Amino acid sequence: MIYTDTRDSSVKVDFKTAVINGMNSKTGGLYIPVEFPRMPESILQSKIEPSFRTVALEMAKPYCAGEIPDEDLDAIIQDAYPFISKLNQIDPSTYVLELFHGPTCAFKDFGARFMARVMSYFNRENKDNLHILVATSGDTGSAVGSAFHNVPGIDVTILYPEGKISPLQEKQLSTFTGNVRALKVKGTFDDCQKLVKTAFVDNELRSKFRLSSANSINISRLLPQGFYYMYASLLAKAKAPVSNKMQDPAIIMTVPSGNFGNLTSGLIAQKMGAPIAGFVAATNSNRTIPDWIATGKYEARPSVETYANAMDVGAPSNYERIAAMYSLDEVRSMFASYWTDNDGIINGIQECHKKTGYVIDPHGAIAWKAWDEIRNGGMEALVKGAKNDFTKPGLTSNVPSWAKEIINKNAVGILLETADPAKFGATVKQAIGKDPVIPERLQKIMNLPDQAIPMENDYNKFKDWLMATL
Numbered sequence: 001m002i003y004t005d006t007r008d009s010s011v012k013v014d015f016k017t018a019v020i021n022g023m024n025s026k027t028g029g030l031y032i033p034v035e036f037p038r039m040p041e042s043i044l045q046s047k048i049e050p051s052f053r054t055v056a057l058e059m060a061k062p063y064c065a066g067e068i069p070d071e072d073l074d075a076i077i078q079d080a081y082p083f084i085s086k087l088n089q090i091d092p093s094t095y096v097l098e099l100f101h102g103p104t105c106a107f108k109d110f111g112a113r114f115m116a117r118v119m120s121y122f123n124r125e126n127k128d129n130l131h132i133l134v135a136t137s138g139d140t141g142s143a144v145g146s147a148f149h150n151v152p153g154i155d156v157t158i159l160y161p162e163g164k165i166s167p168l169q170e171k172q173l174s175t176f177t178g179n180v181r182a183l184k185v186k187g188t189f190d191d192c193q194k195l196v197k198t199a200f201v202d203n204e205l206r207s208k209f210r211l212s213s214a215n216s217i218n219i220s221r222l223l224p225q226g227f228y229y230m231y232a233s234l235l236a237k238a239k240a241p242v243s244n245k246m247q248d249p250a251i252i253m254t255v256p257s258g259n260f261g262n263l264t265s266g267l268i269a270q271k272m273g274a275p276i277a278g279f280v281a282a283t284n285s286n287r288t289i290p291d292w293i294a295t296g297k298y299e300a301r302p303s304v305e306t307y308a309n310a311m312d313v314g315a316p317s318n319y320e321r322i323a324a325m326y327s328l329d330e331v332r333s334m335f336a337s338y339w340t341d342n343d344g345i346i347n348g349i350q351e352c353h354k355k356t357g358y359v360i361d362p363h364g365a366i367a368w369k370a371w372d373e374i375r376n377g378g379m380e381a382l383v384k385g386a387k388n389d390f391t392k393p394g395l396t397s398n399v400p401s402w403a404k405e406i407i408n409k410n411a412v413g414i415l416l417e418t419a420d421p422a423k424f425g426a427t428v429k430q431a432i433g434k435d436p437v438i439p440e441r442l443q444k445i446m447n448l449p450d451q452a453i454p455m456e457n458d459y460n461k462f463k464d465w466l467m468a469t470l
């Protein structure tokens with residue numbers, strides 16, 4: 001597969017270059033495949049429930065063609081996914097797609113574990129270590145750290161803002177050993193990101209070390225996130241006649257979003273033939289994308305802190321890919337968009353629990369709120385011409401192409417549940433008065449010692465440390 005660049009379509013690189021470079025430092029653009037080949041019809045048209053790993057392998061093949069032989073790719077997928085996503089029906093027209101069954105209990109395991117194995121594969125003939133630097137506002141760091149733990153030839157340095165992430169997230173980050181280490185930075189997430197970005201353009205560092213990034217701009221994290229969209233949409237179609245009493249429902253994916261990597265992966269799956277009728281872009285008070293959809297103007301801004309902290313992103317990096325793949329009109333016709341504030345998050349956890357018994361996390365709760373508003377009159381009001389005030393929580397006023405399916409009650413919503421509620425226990429307890437069940441793999445790390453290294457928010461100190469340590 002050839003990959004091009006969101007800012008310069010004359011750029012042509014192979015998969016290995018796109019993965020190892022992460023982004024094109026010459027243009028500042030992001031890599032995207034030049035085409036999105038359709039999945040085999042035998043899989044798309046099958047009426048039986050699909051196998052996750054078969055779907056994954058078939059989806060991944062064209063993007064790795066000529067660079068990773070099918071047997072090796074199959075081994076990578078088998079090794080990356082001992083767990084799968086689970087589609088859990090919570091009411092007659094709603095599923096929760098649980099993406100938290102991996103080691104760090106958040107959806108980023110899907111992308112990070114594939115990326116780690118692909119990077120290691122491409123690095124296998126190199127004598128020098130590849131050094132991954134990653135800034136995290138929470139879940140990215142633990143997913144990346146866990147995915148690369150003990151992967152040969154690669155080490156990882158994670159920077160996180162001390163005290164600004166949940167205690168459990170901090171525990172996950174600070175207890176790595178061996179080739180993965182964490183720096184607890186006295187600053188904000190933006191400070192962490194700035195330290196990392198400065199390191200990447202520091203010629204002295206670059207000449208001494210092979211540095212790479214592992215954030216959601218890397219194409220090898222986006223492609224595998226498409227696996228669960230393909231899998232879940234095919235599964236929901238196969239189940240619909242029995243589970244939803246519908247023959248051929250429109251499938252609406254509701255995606256709690258921050259950097260919009262997850263949603264972009266859904267777009268890729270749709271281009272490859274996944275039976276997805278539309279998307280709901282759901283955000284917290286960091287409403288850069290809903291505002292863009294409402295006004296047509298894209299304005300990045302500083303992030304604000306919310307209960308759904310893994311989505312606290314004011315300048316979503318994958319806007320660049322979405323805008324390169326679609327016009328604004330196309331986006332308005334594919335997406336409904338919705339945002340809510342902290343009160344809405346608490347209310348979403350409560351309402352979802354009250355109506356369905358399901359305990360949802362603060363990120364998934366935004367998807368629930370959006371979907372529940374859409375199917376309970378919100379979409380119908382838009383079709384009838386309601387003009388919502390986009391500066392207030394709720395839907396933006398655009399009417400997506402799939403609106404009539406909602407009004408005809410021929411739609412099934414799939415809410416992407418991006419984290420285990422136990423990772424955000426305090427917020428969940430505030431909402432429903434009880435603590436979520438803590439899975440065993442999270443309980444285990446609670447007793448491990450904090451190994452994180454304290455770091456000032458000071459580039460020279462960070463650089464000295466890198467020089468002495470890498």
Ligand SMILES: *Cc1c(COP(=O)(O)O)cnc(C)c1O
Pocket residue numbers: 106107108139140216256257258259260261262263310311363418419
């Ligand atoms: C990272 C994250 C998100 C946001 O995903 P993007 O791909 O950045 O849009 C949502 N929920 C959780 C729990 C996350 O960790």
